[in-house]
Amino acid sequence: MSELVQIVDSLENKISKLLRKMELLQQANSKLENELMAVKSDRDSTLDSVAEWQEKYNSLKLANSMLGSNTNKTEAKLKINTLIRELDHCIAQLSE
DSSP: OHHHHHHHHHHHHHHHHHHHHHHHHHHHHHHHHHHHHHHHHHHHHHHHHHHHHHHHHHHHHHHHHHTTOSTTHHHHHHHHHHHHHHHHHHHHHHHO
């Protein structure tokens, strides 16, 4: 009978240790999830910033080409043609 009590005590100790390990792992998991959300948020804001700067760069490049810069004249002409086509399309829709 004493041997059975020792086995039960041993099982209780092992279960207690497992429950403690599980609690620690849950805390670590929660911490990692919070860090992941923070990193995702930071990545999203960085991507937004990159997109904004890319748009500003393209606008500046177009403005420079319209001011007479020789490097991007064809690109400026293509952009102007695209804008004219869009305007023509809008005018056509308004006249219908």
